[in-house]
Amino acid sequence: MITVTRSIKWRMAMWLLISVLGLGALLMLEAWQSSRQAAERAFDAQLAAAALTVSEAVQWRDGVPEVIIPPAALQILATSSEERVFYAVLDADGRQLSSNWPLWPVPDALQTSLGQAPDSAPLVVDQPTLHGSLRLYGREVSSAGWVDQQPVQVWVGHTLSGREQLTWALFRQAVSRFLIMVVLAGLLMALTIRYVLAPLRRLRHQLRMRDAEDMGPLEAHVPxxxxxxxxxxxxxxxxxxxxxxxxxxxxxxxxxxxxxxxxxxxxxxxxxxxxxxxxxxxxxxxxxxxxxxxxxxxxxxxxxxxxxxHIQGDVTQTSLELTGLVREVALDWAGREQARHHDLGLEPLPPAPVMVTAQDWALRELLGNLIDNALHYTPAGSRISLMVNREGKDVCLAVLDDGPGVASEALERLCRPFERAGRQDTEGSGLGLAIVETIAQRLGGRVRVTNLQPHGLQVALWLPEVRLSGAGLPEKRGLPGDSSARTEV
The missing domain is CATH 1.10.287.130 (Signal transduction histidine kinase, dimerisation/phosphotransfer (DHp) domain)
Known part of the structure; x- marks a missing residue:
């Protein structure tokens, strides 16, 4: 029974889509971080340029520093986002020399940190204020006068709206490029899947166009x-x-x-x-x-x-005790007219029960054909024996006779239908061993035909033995007798 599931194209597309989405999520995260860092670098550079311009505007007049902020200093920070711009110039004592910071002075902690920075290194921080979060850039410079030289702290800052707008602009560009890439990749993926599955379509077409009577090998180029x-x-x-x-x-x-x-x-x-x-x-x-x-x-x-x-499907098999079944079959055949002129008996059987997995009727059919075959192809007075032996993990069930045997070159053909090994002087049909071979294959066993010395034939069937615990073993069935000698039936 064929059960149709989702197509290979659908599965490939889904896995590729999942892979693209997973990779896309990582790329979007990286694009967001890159966009934000790029915006930070751009605006921090503007703050540094504005601070340098402001520091150059510090002049000394009569020993007092004066700051005249040029318009260019604040125009550097002007953007289309209309963000608020702040600056402050402080002397060594923290007094404001010039500032447009009317509501909020520069925190003392930031002034101290800037003063302790090595080699006049700038200080860049995000500072929450009443006006919202600000990006501050502080730098300490030495302002030279006629009499003395004093350090001056220059602080510039602005709100974060411009940075956010630039970050989102850069991120939207990255997302746009990614979506275009996904669309192109989807088209290429569809073409690739179609190209990759083309050999399957050609093979399917060849099979559909194949004649019902054509059983020859396929002629196809496949990957x-x-x-x-x-x-x-x-x-x-x-x-x-x-x-x-x-x-x-x-x-x-x-x-x-x-x-x-x-x-x-x-x-x-x-x-x-x-x-x-x-x-x-x-x-x-x-x-x-x-x-x-x-x-x-x-x-x-x-x-x-x-x-x-031509039996279809699996046939239910059960555990059978083999020695009892062999005794019953031997007893049944010993009473028939065909066996009247032959010596039909049992070789010594194993003392313990022998269990195999099979169907009762199949084993009876197999033994019946082996015995019938021996009766037809051996002369009157011949000795026919049934034997059961354990050989490793397998059980050997064999039928032996002391008849004329078969030519060695004909042994391999004996299990073919209508094969009689050249014997035309008997009433046999040549189907007995073919039936035995077919039953053995269905039971998962194997059959071997060998000549005996000085004359005779043995047909042996090997089946896997079923190991059971002692408490679960059934009793032996059939005739009582001495297990150490051949039993006549």
Whole structure:
């Protein structure tokens, strides 16, 4: 079932947008700090220039300092924001020589700090006043007269409206540039996403235009990031192609296998219809009965194999006790007509219960096919044994016989449908081991066919063992017997 989620374009756009917004927030913070610092530097430079102009206006007349402020000193601080400008010139004793500070004198603390500054370094501070916050710039200069030389403090200041306006102007310019950059980046991002996803669109178009019968490899140029996707599709097509070939071959083989007994039935009935002898009729009816039985068995195996290979979804599996199930199956087959001329028995079974995860019917089907296969392909009087052994973390379930075995070159083909290892002298259909192989794959196990020495054949299935605590183990089922010797059933 396919569940459609948000597109790759949407996800890429959202993550890029989040990244841009996060980076933009940092850039805006940095732009605000830079704008404020630039405005501070610009206006502090104006204060320094105005203080220098005021200090040059200090003159001595009759031993008394006089300050005549030139208009240019205050015009330096004039801006379009119409902020208020203040100045004050103080002598060494803190008396105001000249000032437009009628309501608020320069605080003594600031005067003391300026006097203690090294090398006549200026003092720049923000000072709250009745007129609002002011930016003050103080500088101590030596004013030379005819008689003596005394230090003079020059203070200039203005309100902060001009600085704020300049800060916001610079910040708006930065924001404008950033928004333009975001718009351009969005357009480039959209074009980039479209360009990057172009190989996926071409691959999608190629798959849509592909013929339903075309299972060949893809012919597409893809980037490295989606190479694995293309290879997975190629692998899927290869498996579908192989599955289709197997289905066609299976259908052809099944048709051939069914055609042969049906043709025999038709020939037998035609010969019987030409004869007036009841003995011929009875013989023909016996041949028809035997052929119908073989055809019914072949059809049953074909249905079993088709059902096993086309079961959809996971089948519920439970923990089963294997040794008891093997005993029951052996007992059931020992009572059948097919096993009357064979020696069917059990090899020594493990004393403790053996647990595996499987379906009961699947294991019975598997064992039934192995036993039936051994009965058909071994001569009368042959010995057939069922064996269960632990091998590490796995359990080995095997059926052994002392028949003629199989040629070594045919061992690998035995699990294919209708493969009979060249034996045409038996009534087998060649589907038994194919069914066993299919069941083993569904149970997560593996099958191996080997020849025994000096003669005989072993078909073994390995399944993972389920470890349970002693208190939770079920009791063994089936026939009682000696676990150290082969049991005849």
């Amino acid at each position: 490295r990031e989606i190479r694995e996707l293309a290879e997975t599709l190629d692998h899927l097509f290869a498996r579908q192609r192989q599955g289709r070939e197997d289905l066609l071959r299976f259908t052809a083989d099944a048709s051939h296998q069914l055609k042969t007994p049906l043709a025999g039935l038709q020939t037998t009935t035609e010969l019987a219809l030409r004869s007036d002898d009841p003995d011929h009729w009875r013989e023909a009816l016996g041949a028809v009965h035997d052929s119908a039985a073989r055809t019914s068995r072949l059809a049953s195996q074909l249905l079993s194999l088709a059902r096993l290979r």
